[in-house]
Amino acid sequence: MSAIGDEPVRITNEEYKVRQQRLFSQMRPDDLLLITSPKTSVRSNDVHYVYRNSSDMLYLCGWEDPDSLFMAHNEEGNWVVSLFVQPKDVLKEIWEGRRPGAEGAIEHWPIDMAHTYEELSDLLSNRLEKCSRVLVKTGCNLDVDSIVNDAFTAKSRSRQKFGTGPNSIEDPSPRINELRLRKSAAEIQQMRHSAMIASQAHIHAMRNTKPGIGEWQLEGVIEGVFKWLGSSGIAYPCIIGSGENATILHYNVNSDTCDDGEILLIDAGCEYRGYASDITRSWPVNGKFTDAQKEIYQLVLDAQTAAINACVVGNEYDAPHEAARKVLAEGLIELGVINQNLDEALCAENGQLKSWYMHNTGHWLGLDVHDVGIYRPDGKARILEEGMVLTVEPGLYFGSWRPDVECPERYSNIGIRIEDDVLVTANGPDVLSKDCPKTIDEIQSIVGTA
Numbered sequence: 001m002s003a004i005g006d007e008p009v010r011i012t013n014e015e016y017k018v019r020q021q022r023l024f025s026q027m028r029p030d031d032l033l034l035i036t037s038p039k040t041s042v043r044s045n046d047v048h049y050v051y052r053n054s055s056d057m058l059y060l061c062g063w064e065d066p067d068s069l070f071m072a073h074n075e076e077g078n079w080v081v082s083l084f085v086q087p088k089d090v091l092k093e094i095w096e097g098r099r100p101g102a103e104g105a106i107e108h109w110p111i112d113m114a115h116t117y118e119e120l121s122d123l124l125s126n127r128l129e130k131c132s133r134v135l136v137k138t139g140c141n142l143d144v145d146s147i148v149n150d151a152f153t154a155k156s157r158s159r160q161k162f163g164t165g166p167n168s169i170e171d172p173s174p175r176i177n178e179l180r181l182r183k184s185a186a187e188i189q190q191m192r193h194s195a196m197i198a199s200q201a202h203i204h205a206m207r208n209t210k211p212g213i214g215e216w217q218l219e220g221v222i223e224g225v226f227k228w229l230g231s232s233g234i235a236y237p238c239i240i241g242s243g244e245n246a247t248i249l250h251y252n253v254n255s256d257t258c259d260d261g262e263i264l265l266i267d268a269g270c271e272y273r274g275y276a277s278d279i280t281r282s283w284p285v286n287g288k289f290t291d292a293q294k295e296i297y298q299l300v301l302d303a304q305t306a307a308i309n310a311c312v313v314g315n316e317y318d319a320p321h322e323a324a325r326k327v328l329a330e331g332l333i334e335l336g337v338i339n340q341n342l343d344e345a346l347c348a349e350n351g352q353l354k355s356w357y358m359h360n361t362g363h364w365l366g367l368d369v370h371d372v373g374i375y376r377p378d379g380k381a382r383i384l385e386e387g388m389v390l391t392v393e394p395g396l397y398f399g400s401w402r403p404d405v406e407c408p409e410r411y412s413n414i415g416i417r418i419e420d421d422v423l424v425t426a427n428g429p430d431v432l433s434k435d436c437p438k439t440i441d442e443i444q445s446i447v448g449t450a
């Protein structure tokens with residue numbers, strides 16, 4: 001396994017506090033901010049799904065455990081952050097693992113006060129009585145929703161007595177999303193590391209690919225490398241499709257064998273300290289592209305290069321998409337797949353390009369694989385800024401199984417997508433996933449060499 005460099009420094013408590021203050025600076029003193037954690041979810045009987053806290057909780061304080069609530073209220077001009085956490089409990093800890101408890105939380109996390117989750121109902125109700133507006137994303141944690149609802153029911157009384165009590169609820173997500181959209185230097189380090197691990201996983205999958213191998217076996221290779229190199233695992237279920245499965249955008253049963261002559265498409269990314277990577281590569285199962293496969297592969301690669309080059313400060317967020325579409329349409333006209341002129345081919349209603357390229361060229365990437373951030377704030381395309389991270393992932397899919405369109409025989413069941421993770425910087429696009437090979441020569445020199 002190639003070295004991927006030292007683990008980056010963890011995000012510091014100072015940085016979490018800067019994030020918190022940025023959010024607080026947009027709030028009113030009589031606001032109460034609540035960031036909830038999702039409940040644990042039963043898989044079957046007494047086995048639970050692997051727990052992951054909400055991205056907003058991870059963003060604002062890095063707390064990973066369930067039964068937690070982040071709360072901020074204003075006291076004489078200063079914002080006070082309280083975190084509710086699972087209590088210390090020897091029996092639970094013997095069975096399920098050690099807990100920091102309130103003592104550990106206050107000592108090591110970027111908060112001012114820590115309480116146990118058992119105190120939630122009393123302390124939160126008390127705090128609600130004193131605020132006017134509750135900033136909370138409802139529907140995520142029913143414990144919290146129920147306490148907030150009770151406060152609204154009771155508020156007419158408390159308003160009459162004390163002149164306080166919650167009058168309105170607002171979702172704080174739009175404000176948090178705007179902060180999360182622009183990544184700090186420390187976040188970029190985590191994301192680069194995540195992309196480096198995912199790149200190594202793709203390289204190992206390429207090496208292990210040969211006719212007859214199961215898609216599920218390559219899934220094992222990918223997920224094994226993710227863990228081996230220190231990520232927590234997948235950021236989303238791996239898409240591992242060979243032959244006609246490569247033409248199904250989100251195929252993820254991964255239960256077929258990879259056969260000689262087919263193209264294999266793998267879309268897989270890991271999560272490192274909460275941050276996602278998202279990489280797609282496509283390669284020939286037998287290690288050698290046919291001429292037809294090369295034609296489509298090189299076209300998608302050229303489209304991707306054009307799209308990456310459009311990831312620059314000041315461009316609209318859909319500039320990469322338009323750049324990719326233009327290259328793909330020109331190429332397919334050249335190859336005789338499209339019999340329209342360029343403008344017609346690109347037309348949203350009747351253009352032939354969308355028969356073979358039916359998705360967008362990318363999305364924001366961060367704590368969520370499809371990360372937060374409005375693409376068209378106020379109806380106008382977002383302008384790219386330094387610190388934004390987006391995927392660039394054009395593709396072409398010739399599914400000969402499709403009844404809706406006649407697939408050109410020469411390209412039957414070729415599905416190609418090439419996806420990288422791109423950071424927008426003052427010096428142009430910085431490809432976080434650049435360790436992952438993608439030229440025809442590079443790929444042919446790696447596939448099947450394990």
Ligand SMILES: [Mn+2]
Pocket residue numbers: 278363391393419
């Ligand atoms: Mn993607």
